[in-house]
Amino acid sequence: MNETVADRDALMEQETHLSESPSAVPGTQRPGGRTAKVRRAVLDATEETLAAGGFHTLNMDQIAAAAGVGKTTVYRRWTSPVGLVADLLHDMAEQSQPAADTGTLAGDLRANAALVRETLTDPRMGAVFRAVIAAAACDEECARALNGFYRTRLTEWAPVAVRAAARGELPAGTDPLELLRAVSAPLYYRFAVTREEVTAADAERAVTAALAAAAAGAYTA
Numbered sequence: 001m002n003e004t005v006a007d008r009d010a011l012m013e014q015e016t017h018l019s020e021s022p023s024a025v026p027g028t029q030r031p032g033g034r035t036a037k038v039r040r041a042v043l044d045a046t047e048e049t050l051a052a053g054g055f056h057t058l059n060m061d062q063i064a065a066a067a068g069v070g071k072t073t074v075y076r077r078w079t080s081p082v083g084l085v086a087d088l089l090h091d092m093a094e095q096s097q098p099a100a101d102t103g104t105l106a107g108d109l110r111a112n113a114a115l116v117r118e119t120l121t122d123p124r125m126g127a128v129f130r131a132v133i134a135a136a137a138c139d140e141e142c143a144r145a146l147n148g149f150y151r152t153r154l155t156e157w158a159p160v161a162v163r164a165a166a167r168g169e170l171p172a173g174t175d176p177l178e179l180l181r182a183v184s185a186p187l188y189y190r191f192a193v194t195r196e197e198v199t200a201a202d203a204e205r206a207v208t209a210a211l212a213a214a215a216a217g218a219y220t221a
Contacts, residue, residue: 041067042074043091046084051127055135055142058084085132086145093152105164106211109183112157113203116184120191120198133192154180171217178219182210 045066049058058081064074078084100111119125136143154177161176170179186206190196213219 046088050131051124054131082141089149093149099157105169108160109207113207117203173220175219
């Protein structure tokens, strides 16, 4: 007897269900095995859809088809398009490059600015971030997910400021997160608000301004 599409979908659902923890939620799945493969396929499909058409084109059924997994799996584990975006942001934070350690604060902040600029000017990732930022502007849950992504990245880069303070490059009590926000904020403003090109000169200017403000104690508690 020939296997039908429904048969294959049912088998896929059963295999996926057996490989998952019953309490799994987006971003907390066990690594390895079918669970990891399913998550990777779904997140890749989500990223591709965001890059190609924006948040409003994110359809759960179409994501399942593009990822080659059962619809029930996608609905059960991610619940909604916002759930997909939240898990994608979690994954992106995990996959991002680690904080720099060049030996100087200026060098570390330039590395941070370069990473932000590289991400925003990448055709694919720039489109993904533009879609997520637009969604966050009108969806509170998506806004919380985006906030969580940036909070994770800022925290991972915070040691840059801690090391700089230990070397005497920063006033005591400088808030590492505020310093890092000062570097990336002008770049995101050009990217998301004024829709201007984000250049290497813009990145250097942001670093120079942040360093001057930090030296003047602008980011101390």
